[in-house]
Amino acid sequence: MRLYENEAKQVFEKEGIPVPRAYGVVHRAGEIREGPQMRFPVMIKSLVLIGGRGKAGGIQKATNTDEAVARASEILGRRIRGYAVDRVLVEEVVDGTAACYVGVTMNPVDFNVSLIVSPAGGVDIEQVARDTPEKILTIEIPGNDELLPESKALELASFLTTGLGLAEDARGGLQSVISRLYGLFQKYDCKVAEINPLLVTPAGPVAADAKIVLDDNGLYRQSGLLHFLGLREIRHDVSEPTRNEVRAREMGFRYVDLLPEDHEKDPARLYVGLVPGGAGYGIFSIDEVANIGDRFFGGRVVPVNFMDSGGGPTVTMVSEMFNLLLDNDMVDLVLTSRFGGISSCDVFIRGLVGCLRNRGRRRARVVPVIGRMVGTDLPSARDFLERAVRETPEELKDMRITVGNQKIMADVIREGIRYAFDLRGWK
Secondary structure, eight states, X not given: OXXXXXXXXXXXXXXXXXXXXXXXXXXSTTHHHHSOOOOSSEEEEEOOSSSOTTTTXXXXXXXXXXXXXXXXXXXXXXXXXXXXXXXXXXXEOOOOSEEEEEEEEEOTTTOOEEEEEESOTTSOHHHHHHHOGGGOEEEEETTOOSSOOHHHHHHHHHHHHHHHTOOGGGHHHHHHHHHHHHHHHHHTTEEEEEEXXXXXXXXXXXXXXXXXXXXXXXXXXXXXHHHHTTOOSOOOOOSSOOHHHHHHHHHTOEEEESSOTTOOOOTTSEEEEEEOSSHHHHHHHHXXXXXXXXXXXXXXXXXXXXXXXXXXXXXXXXXXXXXXXXXXXXXXXXEEEEXXXXXXXXXXXXXXXXXXXXXXXXXXXXOOEXXXXXXXXXXXXXXXXXXXXXXXXXXXXXXXXXXXXXXXXXXXXXXXXXXXXXXXXXX
């Protein structure tokens, strides 16, 4: 669960990390005139749970009230990476003599807490890692200590002081912020706690930006924090979701796009959407499609998504899983597998058939759907499938579902890709 910038800064301030003075959060530009008296210049910052706000024009500076109202008007209602801005933060401008990056996260390999600092503040840390890796220092804390050892905080602060060319008396303030950021990371069960940039000012360091992502698994312990922030319910983590991921979340199933939304489709490749069974089978499907594509089709096959359709989805949910992929112009072929354990083959095939029939009536986009089903409720699923094909052959002409175990899924995948290649006249 990701916090908005103003919420993260409230947590920072609570834990003793200096932040710019906030004049408030407004939903209408005119509220700026009605709010507290401000010292200009100020920053008008869009509050959305995604990155890239500055590059998209979602962060602007204003030197007087009229300009602040105008800038807020420009930003409110703007869409940033597909998400509408419905509120902005108004805060004082902080002039720093230097800018750096400080972050705390969890290493997914060994679950150690990782502290990352860089004197290249205000730049995406991923870009710094690619271009100038020597400007990054990472220290791991293997013991999951509640408080950061002073020696580690000093080492990180010294690296920043040297990298920024600061006098030694600046080190203490940096050390304090690093220690406090680590402390709140542990205290609030964070996945990420980040300051970028942390500005160095004559009065000490100030967190000009703030990012906190809370671990959903630890939220049951954080009722005090949620109350402090005025959050009455848990917010889903929409840090940087695609439109498809948002749609899937709203329907109640797990889905991840493997390609960025702005990915340019290569006409010489086949893009495969996947509706597998559970999460493990979803991962297998991605690997198997990629491997078969590499071995038999010259590396011209691209899996598009991860999906978890296990756990007993409803007919409506199954239909929406297929609609999600068929609505995606990137997808050329859908491969599916129902290995019915908890989930019913009968529910699965009714959802798929219902989706294709509905799209046929609406003349909506359809691509070949190739797959296999085996397991729970297979006899009734087979009977329904056979009857549906007889009753509506035109709507289901692009669907080929193998019933039972006479073919292993690897062969179904290979035959499905071959079929799609043949439709295009590809060798």
